[in-house]
Amino acid sequence: MSKEMLEPVIRTLVEADLYFLSQYLMDPSVLEYFPMSNMSEVNEAIKIWLYYARKGQAYTVEVNHKPAGFAILYVNTFEKLAKQSLFAIVVGDKYRGKGIGTKLIQHLMKEAKHTYGIINLHLEMYEGNPAYSLYKRLGFKDYAVHEKFMREQCTEKKKKKIQMQLDLREIQI
């Protein structure tokens, strides 16, 4: 962490953060690894973030009082599916490589395990996503590859969707 940066603070995502979330999602280096491809689709995705935020299941990490990244825990309200949850994170370009993603995911793990009683925390990411090593380092393991899942807009190449999961019973957090 550089000297100018205060310790990151994680709190529940509020509507006022959505401007930053849409900016980060629209960054081509982020959008490349998400299924959305334009502002209209990002706006649709943001409605989903807002829905979870209102339930306290989306989070903002602040650095120097500015949103640096976001996380969403898609807690399922259907009882039989309540022991598993998908999640996603987004970190702003200038905040990457500073441990923000690690903090966000560790926060999600705690919330998932202790607040929601989740056993299986899982994620979906697309081939080439640089966050893969972060997920590995935090203990997530590949459980499936869905071939030809996402079509690149320019090349029409179809990327794999890589799916990873972590059994929260196996970790102390």
Add this chain to the structure above:
Amino acid sequence: MTKETNREKQLFTDDPDYDLRFSELTDEPFLKEQLLDEGTRVWYPPSSESDINIFVRNWAGFARYNCSLTAIYKGEIIGMVTIFLMPYVKVAHLAMAYMIVKKEFRRKGVGKSLLKNINHLAKTKFKLDSMHFEIFEGCCIEPLLKQGGYKLVFQQDNFVELFGKLKARLVYEMEL
């Protein structure tokens, strides 16, 4: 095989009283009625009646896009299959589908008929490259999907709580 069984086998392939049509928004009560049956509901995501209301509203809503087929026998709805079209362009070449057949009409070829026709619709109208079904471990639709050419592409353990145990989610896919 008895004559009775033979008649039943032919019923849904040849009987003029059996038909398929595009689903309508008004088919929603059929879905709800099926899922209120506990033995059926166990194989679908909803647990409670309020879950069912959310789930069937979403499912039936796809009828707006003519991506859903309803099986009719003597004017009564007996089954439904729906493509859950993807909302984003980058993943619009594939989709997940859900199917349900009324309990009394299972094992009569209705599922096979729905599957064959939804595959055709997915390929010709929606130009999908592939379609997949997500089912829970132990679901009775599995042999139908295998017979219909779907292949298990992955499974995720500890996904769903059924009968007090954590079971897997299985994803069966077919290249169209």
